[in-house]
Amino acid sequence: MAGITEFSGKTAVVTGGASGIGFAMARRFLEEGMRVAIADVEQSALDTAVRELSAFGDVMGKRTDVRSVGDLEALAEAVLGTYGRIDVVCNNAGVETGGSFLSIPEEAWRWVMNVNFFGVLNGCRVFLPLLEAGGGGHIVNTASVAAFSSGTATMTPYCASKFAVLGMSESLEVELRTAGSPVGVSLLAPGPVKTRMVDAERNRPADVPLATEPGRVAVMERLAATTAEVGMDPAEVAGQVLDAIRTNTFFVLTHPEMAQAGVQRRLDWMATGTPPPARQAGK
Numbered sequence: 001m002a003g004i005t006e007f008s009g010k011t012a013v014v015t016g017g018a019s020g021i022g023f024a025m026a027r028r029f030l031e032e033g034m035r036v037a038i039a040d041v042e043q044s045a046l047d048t049a050v051r052e053l054s055a056f057g058d059v060m061g062k063r064t065d066v067r068s069v070g071d072l073e074a075l076a077e078a079v080l081g082t083y084g085r086i087d088v089v090c091n092n093a094g095v096e097t098g099g100s101f102l103s104i105p106e107e108a109w110r111w112v113m114n115v116n117f118f119g120v121l122n123g124c125r126v127f128l129p130l131l132e133a134g135g136g137g138h139i140v141n142t143a144s145v146a147a148f149s150s151g152t153a154t155m156t157p158y159c160a161s162k163f164a165v166l167g168m169s170e171s172l173e174v175e176l177r178t179a180g181s182p183v184g185v186s187l188l189a190p191g192p193v194k195t196r197m198v199d200a201e202r203n204r205p206a207d208v209p210l211a212t213e214p215g216r217v218a219v220m221e222r223l224a225a226t227t228a229e230v231g232m233d234p235a236e237v238a239g240q241v242l243d244a245i246r247t248n249t250f251f252v253l254t255h256p257e258m259a260q261a262g263v264q265r266r267l268d269w270m271a272t273g274t275p276p277p278a279r280q281a282g283k
């Protein structure tokens with residue numbers, strides 16, 4: 001199946017669109033002449049983003065918590081009411097918290113899984129029927145290199161959530177291709193990108209404590225430093241996503257060498273029986 005070659009006049013929906021990679025994808029879609037709906041849980045950031053993105057084209061914002069199927073259904077209804085069609089859906093919202101295994105409370109696990117995995121799943125379940133009914137389209141699910149690389153100290157919930165996004169998205173893509181569906185799927189798996197992700201706990205629910213274990217804080221400080229130093233510009237990621245939609249390419253790997261090294265570590269582990277040492281975040 002060919003990808004989307006003409007973007008002008010089409011509509012994109014981007015969750016987590018108020019910041020970082022989501023904001024950059026929204027801007028790029030607007031520059032291609034698309035109409036864009038950004039959805040985000042952070043109302044003030046959403047308002048600011050809509051104002052800024054208005055300089056590039058026709059954009060609407062709707063406060064949406066991707067953990068809620070009802071919020072996503074209301075988003076779909078609002079976008080169809082305003083723009084009349086939906087062609088591209090980026091299930092991109094994501095969060096991170098963690099620590100050493102037994103220090104992580106159940107509420108933190110549920111928050112990360114509910115946003116990172118169920119948020120993406122909810123988006124697929126709500127928007128896929130609408131894309132198929134509209135004659136076709138493309139879904140972009142944001143995972144991470146953490147979907148290929150286990151064993152990063154203190155980031156176990158994040159890793160588990162992104163493995164789940166990978167497994168679900170690969171299986172969805174295979175099923176849709178087998179069925180000859182007019183909807184394509186891409187899996188965006190970024191390495192370090194300059195965004196607000198290291199400050200993801202700003203959106204944690206009231207029942208999720210701030211992760212303050214010294215080992216955890218040190219990991220996050222290192223990750224923040226690495227990302228600031230070598231992180232990719234989100235605009236470059238957005239360009240790669242656009243190319244993947246155009247060519248209907250499944251894997252969008254911003255740092256392919258990191259993804260492949262993560263898979264290789266696990267293949268070596270399977271072959272030798274020796275678990276690898278802990279990884280350092282961002283490496």
Ligand SMILES: NC(=O)c1ccc[n+]([C@@H]2O[C@H](COP(=O)([O-])OP(=O)(O)OC[C@H]3O[C@@H](n4cnc5c(N)ncnc54)[C@H](O)[C@@H]3O)[C@@H](O)[C@H]2O)c1
Binds near residue numbers: 142193198
């Ligand atoms: N930045 C990186 O280095 C990196 C690396 C790998 C993967 N990712 C993934 O990229 C995606 C985008 O993150 P980013 O790096 O742009 O970070 P970011 O923090 O800049 O943006 C994430 C956005 O998601 C929103 N959000 C959080 N919870 C939400 C919810 N429940 N419902 C709706 N919106 C919600 C936030 O308000 C924020 O605007 C995430 O899925 C993240 O896991 C980022």
